[in-house]
Amino acid sequence: MRYSSQTVERAIHELSKLPGIGRKSAQRTVFYLLKTEASEVEALAGALSDLKTKVRYCSVCYNITEADPCPICSNEERDRSVICVVEEPNDIIAFERTGEYRGLYHVLGGVLSPLDGISPDDLHIKALLARLDETVEEIIIATNPSTEGEATALYLTKLIKPMQIKLTRIARGIPVGADLEYADEITLTRALEGRINL
Amino acid sequence: MRYSSQTVERAIHELSKLPGIGRKSAQRTVFYLLKTEASEVEALAGALSDLKTKVRYCSVCYNITEADPCPICSNEERDRSVICVVEEPNDIIAFERTGEYRGLYHVLGGVLSPLDGISPDDLHIKALLARLDETVEEIIIATNPSTEGEATALYLTKLIKPMQIKLTRIARGIPVGADLEYADEITLTRALEGRINL
Numbered sequence: 001m002r003y004s005s006q007t008v009e010r011a012i013h014e015l016s017k018l019p020g021i022g023r024k025s026a027q028r029t030v031f032y033l034l035k036t037e038a039s040e041v042e043a044l045a046g047a048l049s050d051l052k053t054k055v056r057y058c059s060v061c062y063n064i065t066e067a068d069p070c071p072i073c074s075n076e077e078r079d080r081s082v083i084c085v086v087e088e089p090n091d092i093i094a095f096e097r098t099g100e101y102r103g104l105y106h107v108l109g110g111v112l113s114p115l116d117g118i119s120p121d122d123l124h125i126k127a128l129l130a131r132l133d134e135t136v137e138e139i140i141i142a143t144n145p146s147t148e149g150e151a152t153a154l155y156l157t158k159l160i161k162p163m164q165i166k167l168t169r170i171a172r173g174i175p176v177g178a179d180l181e182y183a184d185e186i187t188l189t190r191a192l193e194g195r196i197n198l
Numbered sequence: 199m200r201y202s203s204q205t206v207e208r209a210i211h212e213l214s215k216l217p218g219i220g221r222k223s224a225q226r227t228v229f230y231l232l233k234t235e236a237s238e239v240e241a242l243a244g245a246l247s248d249l250k251t252k253v254r255y256c257s258v259c260y261n262i263t264e265a266d267p268c269p270i271c272s273n274e275e276r277d278r279s280v281i282c283v284v285e286e287p288n289d290i291i292a293f294e295r296t297g298e299y300r301g302l303y304h305v306l307g308g309v310l311s312p313l314d315g316i317s318p319d320d321l322h323i324k325a326l327l328a329r330l331d332e333t334v335e336e337i338i339i340a341t342n343p344s345t346e347g348e349a350t351a352l353y354l355t356k357l358i359k360p361m362q363i364k365l366t367r368i369a370r371g372i373p374v375g376a377d378l379e380y381a382d383e384i385t386l387t388r389a390l391e392g393r394i395n396l
Binding site: 005006007008010011013014015017018019020021025027028029030031032033034038040041042043044045046047048049050051052053054055064065066088089090 | 203204205206208209211212213215216217218219223225226227228229230231232236238239240241242243244245246247248249250251252253262263264286287288
């Protein structure tokens, strides 16, 4: 024990487990909290504790939610003929921010990654297939343009293509505001492949 | 509200208040916690909550502690004739790690900083003066070698010097392992001033 208080050591130990927080940041956080109002610390502890008791995954699309099904799945105004397949709940926020997409989502909960031992059974792929009835007209595959994301897109394509549902993949190309000069070859190749008529 | 769950938003909001944690890190932490075992999250929330209920400041030296007086102040084997004056409880850990110091400590709780509105009354200076009875033979001023730390050391010198107690300041010089070439002028000046006989 390096601190004269076991409670302080325990808080540092628990905080250091969080991603991106080392022992030094954990120490700084603990000393910040020791100087903060008790009500503020209670608010933080309560909010973290509520995460596991109040938040769950939507049984339809696996988005994070407090009500099941989630507000998007239960929103009657959304276009039920399109499902956008994403890796994580975070990706839904990114799409929602655009304000351009009015369809539904499906969260895979990750990507295929044999090296990390993540196989199709570890993702919500069966649940996606179960959603594909006659009301669904298009599936947009919006996994990340990483090696694993592309492999997962390919796997889904092989599964869904035979079902005669329109299947699309979000465009990969030069990001808006970026400089062609600094674009990597693969992105440029994808940008050329995905060129559109003007 | 950007997430479909108010609990998630609240956890992100509370985490973003911590020093060095922005909205993006807070989001990452929340998604990490959502995937973690409930018992782990409870351990974290409980540890943070305990900080304010179990940890207090030692009434003698103002170190953080669970028992009052703190283990250092109540340790009969420590040398009660020397008091090392530091800015924060963290500094005590640094000295204890050396294993070289066997005296007592006194935590000021900061440094004099007129710009931030921190005056002598905001620091535990009166409590330090109250400790200076005939058993105390030496005061080591170990505030940081920053402008505020030096000003605080000067202020303490003016207060304590007339009391006929030996008063010392930790040496400022070239850190072990560093390169003279890259040392700044003030550090080099202090290293020259503090030179010792070989």
